[in-house]
Amino acid sequence: MEKQASRHHVPKSIYINRDLSWIEFNYRVMEEARDLKTPLLERVKFLSIVSSNLDEFMSVRVAGVKDQIKAGFNKVDFSGYTPEKLFSRIVKKTKHMVAKQYAIHKEVIRELAREGIHFVDYDELNSTQQRQMENYYNEIIFPVLTPMAVDQSRPFPLVHTLGVYLAILLKKDADRKEDEPYFAIVQVPSILPRFVQIPTRSNSKKKEFLLLEQIIERQIGSLFSGYTPTAVHAFRLTRNADLTLNEEGAEDLLEEIEKELRNRKWGMPVRLEVEKGIHPYSLELLKEEFEITDNVVEISGPLDLSFLMKFSAALPDFDALRYPKHLPVYPREFDDADDLFEVLRQRDVLVHHPYESFEAVTDFLEQAAHDPDVMAIKMTLYRVSGNSRLIQSLAEAAEEGKQVTVVVELKARFDEERNIAWAKKLEKAGCHVVYGLVGLKTHAKIMLVVRQENNSLRRYVHVGTGNYNDNTAKLYTDLGLFTSNPDIGEDASALFNEITGYSSPYDWKAFAVAPLSLKDRLFERIRREKSAAAEGKPARIIAKMNSLSNQWMVDELYAASQAGVKIDLIIRGVCCLKPGVPGLSDNIRVISIVDRFLEHSRIFYFENEGKPEVWLSSADWMTRNLTRRIELMCPVYDPRLRGMLINILQISLQDNVKARQLQSSGLYSSVKNDLPEYRSQFKFMEIAGWKKAPEFF
Incomplete structure (x- = not known):
């Protein structure tokens, strides 16, 4: 991760771009898939999560950037990027991410094979297994397939967002000369499991699986009588999936949303993923049809690794390759x-x-x-x-x-x-x-x-x-x-x-509520800590949340840091604040924890001159949470419960196993100290009374 800093130019800004920060978060998720200390089937799940995260990022955030470019919007955002510059950088970084993800995927597949779990190619099947797959195709797959030809009388059919399709080039058996090939597509049915278990000998402990698209590809000729397939390759399209609602003009919001959900399948194309080695004719036709030239990603492996989540769950006899099962304790x-x-x-x-x-x-x-x-x-x-x-x-x-x-x-x-x-x-x-x-x-x-x-x-x-x-x-x-x-x-x-x-x-007697009072209440408390620090009094802020991207909040924290307030931020995902910048954020430390469970709680602590305030909240410190949502921040009055929350924050700050510390470059590095390994989520398991929690170390 540190090597990226030398390859990619970082704009001279005191802020980190929100979308680029998100990409770094997804890298931290991918680290869990790469970590050899993570149980193997948990690594498989993290690979799936990386794909699901990236799909949503493309269909919402990147789609929004493309909308800005299409509208001719070229203003610089507060982190120093125009939409075109940001889009170019996102594409470059996400392509690098995908390449790394599939390199990890190959490693994981090899390790699964050592455990007796094999993904095989069709050509590796023996004759009996091939007949079994042919029968499965004829009985289960063939009836739900729909070949869709593209020619002068049949326009390009609707390609659903995030579906896996096969692009097929064909020649007519009667044709002798080299004419332009015929083109068709077939959707790999999402209603069927993406992976098919191959029957093995009854006494075999080995489990073998074949991807659904490989079975279809091998039998593709059955869909095109009188034609010979010459090239078959997978592709996948990501469309803009954000809803555009006219709430003011909608008589019934429920009906308006139902209508927009139907329109989502027609969203503007954002990304095209293609199987590596796709025929140039198919690739050019797809790019022309979807009007995509700037975000085409070649994939060295199966498209859409999100199916690995279901695959991991479909292996009941391999619990030794997962985290031990534990039931939450009743309070x-x-x-x-x-x-x-x-x-x-x-x-x-x-x-x-x-x-x-x-x-x-x-x-x-x-x-x-x-x-x-x-x-x-x-x-x-x-x-x-x-x-x-x-x-x-x-x-x-x-x-x-x-x-x-x-x-x-x-x-x-x-x-x-x-x-x-x-x-x-x-x-x-x-x-x-x-x-x-x-x-x-x-x-x-x-x-x-x-x-x-x-x-x-x-x-x-x-x-x-x-x-x-x-x-x-x-x-x-x-x-x-x-x-x-x-x-x-x-x-x-x-x-x-x-x-x-x-x-x-x-x-409000207790609550702070967005969009009217939450932001101001937070500002008041940050500024109170700033004033206390200026007077030489104890001043401390600890905040745990999912994201920090609101420029006003970042500026308030910078000002507090300059006044001498010690600030610790535990931010799982996006963080637009640059910590450790001399004269700006010397007193701010930012860590992110990605582990077995998704860190999601929001806790805000203010020293208040030795009379600590602790708040729970539904809100992250993002513009949408502070200005466009009804959010709630609630004080915790009970001293005993306040102490419990402060302990949760302190335990999180001590993590030196799964915590990563944000550098001013926008990159993250492992927390390095000479203390014994301390993993916060495992400590919480012990506190709650989960048995055998120390075995996870």
């Missing part, structure tokens, strides 16, 4: 409690996922849904799992006559269709479903339960840093605060009133 405060409300009347509870179980959240809502004293439930939903107990509990609560209000964010990128389905189900059950405010995504994670107790109402609140999704809660590190604090409860009611009704700006 101790709730473990022996029959009544979660009784616990919360006595004290606040903090839950650290995935080390502690998300079941605490689903149990809390389930109890509320069936408790006769609960009057109302209000909740935001951004990304929900496919088979969610939360949705079921909300529906049951409404059916039992409770007032249930659910704010469903229909614009959660790539989860729009699922959220539309949930919204319809909840409305059918009798819930009041609200789609948020025009022009703003509702990204806050909050649940409010109103309960009648002793002739008065008490509010119980759950605030989270991550989505209400039981699947991702097993894979992402997030935090959830349960509380019955009256100020937090009042603010929760006010927040829902602002989202669902008409309310004047509210004087």
